[in-house]
Amino acid sequence: MTSTLQIPTDVLELNVGGMTCSACANTVERKLNKLDGVTASVNFATERATVIGIDPGNPQAAIDAVTRAGYTASVRATDDDAWSARATEVKISSLRRRLAVSALLTIPLCDLTILLALAPGFRFPGWQLVCVLLALPIVFWAAWPFHRATVRNLRHGSVSMDTLVSLGSLVSFGWAVYTLVFAPSTTPGYWLGFGVTPAGADSIYLDVAAGMITFQLGGRYFETRSRRRAGDVLNAIGNLAAREARIRTADGVETVIPAGRLRVGDTVVVLPGERIPADGIVTAGHSTLDTSAMTGEPVPQEAGPGDRVVGGTVNVTGRLEFTAESVGTRTRLAQMAALTEDAQRRKAGVQTFADRVVSVFVPAVIVLAIVVTTVWLLLGSDASVAVGNGIAVLIIACPCALGLATPTALMVGVGRGGQLGILIKGQDALEASGVIDTVVLDKTGTVTTGRMRVATTIPLGAATRAEALRIAGALETGSEHAIAAAVVEEALTEHRDLPAVVDYEALAGLGGRGVVEGAECVIGNLRLLHEAGVVVDDGLASIVGDVEAGGATAVTLVADGVVLAVFGLTDTIKPSAEAAVARLRGLGLRTILLTGDNEVVAGVVGATIGVDQVIAGVLPADKADTIRALQADGRRVAMVGDGINDSAALATANLGLAMMRGTDIAMKAADIILVREDLRVVADAVQLSRKTLRTIRGNLVWAFGYNIAAIPLAALGFLNPLIAAAAMALSSVLVVSNSLRLRGYEPDRPDLAP
Structure with missing residues (x-):
């Protein structure tokens, strides 16, 4: 039985602008869900909000709720699937410009501040002003996205990592300017671990502000790029649909109309080479249909009177007439798009470790910095000492290492994966790969040629x-x-x-x-x-x-x-299929062959390659239901496929892997793309993903552990801001170094010939 996605009539879709992280999506979602009778879900990846329980003809209440949360909203038009892609491209361009300017200015700034502050003999008149001028564009222009997000969040009583980055950079810059202009040091300071420093060394906070912003922009840039294609699958499925339809009226006249104007019961005429615009029953004519885009099966489907045709398939040889039964959002193609978007929305709502703790970590650090400054003042310390210790707490807690923990490991892992024929799209794939226990393999085009x-x-x-x-x-x-x-x-x-x-x-x-x-x-x-x-x-x-x-x-x-x-x-059957299944089972994974073929054909293929279970006769629209049924049984599922019919299943699975030679839509729906024809690359992908995920977790443990250990030292006055900056830089170096170890990673491939 073909599954039908029940689409509510009171659904409103909004394009949401201004979100910078998944915490922003959560904020918007909470605001929308506070409306009476409304259930809302926000997809950060596609920058869309789906609102159920509000009249689509009167969307102002939902738009106002998003605006009150500090973001922008507009009603999403039916054919405006490219909105999120355009918005993301604008973000990437902006981040690229800001990152380039910040990096180009940070390098000479750090060289100058460290060299001239610690080696007084190289100082020249106005060296402090030069350093300040170099830092100005970084702190106020390049870091503007962080400042803007901070102001917006504070206006609505919330905080994020943007808040800490913004405050850390502004306070570091402000204190540096203050000490340079109003309270320059005339006596040597003590640099923990290095002894006495030359006079003025404790005023080097400009490099802290600049380095922090550059690191964070780099992390944000790579993060945005990694999720740029999250909504592409929806656009690709939409592009598969026919834009026009040829109908025959009651008086026998054939007219071409927009496909959106088709109605149930219309007689549709499809000529050779044209795409079928709706689902229906053939009433006249015989032809061969290319259904591979929808079914993934290589054998064309013969169609004649009484046979069913599906929108999105291509008429190859003869003229067909059919009666439209499902049009618009009721077609199987539209349901696949809806299923895929729903699955992506659920996956985008999964919070990473850093996102889960930020709501506690950031305000705690800010409060602690204020408390430390106040306590030192109450103990009778000089204002410069008290403020310096407070700034040290704020700086030492600034999440440079935390911001680098995921992007660096991800980019190195992705680079190494590219050398191994594995393209990893984002952290969701890495998270999922660490917990999967079942691998579902599509037959045609995946296990077979x-x-x-x-x-x-x-x-x-x-x-x-x-x-x-x-x-x-x-x-x-x-x-x-x-x-x-x-x-x-x-x-x-x-x-x-x-x-x-x-x-x-x-x-x-x-x-x-x-x-x-x-x-x-x-x-x-x-x-x-x-x-x-x-x-x-x-x-x-x-x-x-x-x-x-x-x-x-x-x-x-x-x-x-x-x-x-x-x-x-x-x-x-691909020569590598049997060895690939054996390796997956060797990793402790259950293997399942999923196909639309009959049980006899599927059973022969399944027995040949040695899978644990064969599920045959599954219609394209039901593949995602099969994945959900496995998940309902407690299975954490990875899906390997190549066809458009696999796209919803790939997005529904905990981990989606698409073959490179499959359709564009399948590759866009997947979390990991497998470039090598050798099917054993599936096991390689699982191993590499697990290794990369372990590296990310190690980085996060270090980043937070470093903060937990260093913050008390800063609060007790053992770390001045300069030492805090050095420790922060060291933490970042350690995180990057740990990530770079992935470059030499080799998967365990005992079955490959030497």
Whole structure:
């Protein structure tokens, strides 16, 4: 039974602007959910809000709620799927410019501040002013996104990592300017671990502000790039839909109208080469349909009166007329898009470790810095000492290492994955890979090549194999069918030249007939033989039955009423499939083969490659339901696929892996793209993802552990801001160094030949 996605009629979709992190999405979601009778969900990746329970014709209440949260909102038009892509591109361009300027100015600024502050002999008149001028664009222009987010958050009573970055950079800059202008040091200071410093060394906070901003911009830039393609799958599925439809009116006139104006019951005409605009039942005509984009199966579908057609597929050979039954959002294609977006929205709502603690960590640090300053003042310390200790707390807690923990490991892991034929899209893939226990493999195009081949040739009577192939190959040159192409390819391996076929006729769903060297020839299934008047005895029926029982498609060749041969055609299993399944099972993962093929064919393939379970006869729209059923049973599922029909399942699974030679839509829906043709790359991807995830977790543990250990030292006055800046830089170096270890990572591949 085909599943139907029930789409509520009171759904409002909004484009939400101004979000900088998943915490922003949570803020918007909370504001919307406070509206009476409203259930809302915000997808940070696609920058959309789905609001249920509000009149789409009167969206102002929802827009006002988003505005009150400090963000912008507009109603999303039906055909405006590219909004999030445009918004993300604008963000990436802005971040790239700010990062470039910040990095170019930070390098000379750090060189100057450290060299001139610690080596007084190199100082020149106005060196402090030069340093301040270099820092100004970094602190106020490059860091503007952090300042803007901080002001917006504070206005609405919330905080984020942006708050800490903004305050840390402004306070560092402000204190540096203050000490340079109003309270320059005239006596040496003590630099923990390095002894006495030259006079004025304790005023070097400009490099702290600049370095902090540069690190954070770099992390934000890579994060934004990694999620840029999150909404591409929705656009790609939308592009698959036909934009126009040709309908035949009651008076017989054919008119081309926008596909959006189609109504249930319309008679739709589809010419060869055109895309089918809706789901329906064929009423007239015969044709071959290219359904591979929707089903992933290599064999074209024959369509005639009474057969069902699906929107998004392509009419290849003949003219078809059908009655529209499902149009617009009710088509199977639209349901796939909705299922995929729903799955992506759920995945985007998963909070990372840093996001979960930020609501406590950031305000705690700010309060602690204020408390430390106040306590030192109450103890009678000089204002410069008290403020310096408070700034040291704020600086030492600034999340440079935390901001680098994920992006650096991710980028190094992605780079190493590229060398191994694995493209990792983002942290969601890494998180999921660490907990999956089940791998679901699509059959066609994933486990198999997706190309038909002649696996068996059974000559009958006096015919030889070579002669049967010569006649069959000649006859099938008149057809564009995938089975015909496989027969021709097999025939050409033994015969350089094939005789010509005359009066060839393709018979939809049956096979074909024509004249070869004066003989009336027929090739096709048993139904065609019956219609052609060929006697099908028990022996022939038994042979055909045996071929089909072995998981092959049986095709029979007849010349002048005499049966010459039976051919068995199969989809070729990839050579690496069996070893790949063995490695996945060796990693402790349960393996499942998922396919729309019948149980016999699926069972043969599953037994050959050694999977734990075979699930056959699954319709495209039901693949995501199958994944959800496994998840409901407590399974954490990875899905490996390649077709458009796999896109919703890839997005629904805890971890989606798409083959590089699959459709663009499948690759955009997946978390990981597998470039190598060798299917063992699936196990490599799981191993690399787990290693990268362990590295990220190690980085996060260090980043927070460093803060926990260093903050008390700063609060007790053992770290002045300069030492805090050095410790912060050291923490960042350690995090980056740990991430760089991934460059030498080699997956365990014992099954690969040396």
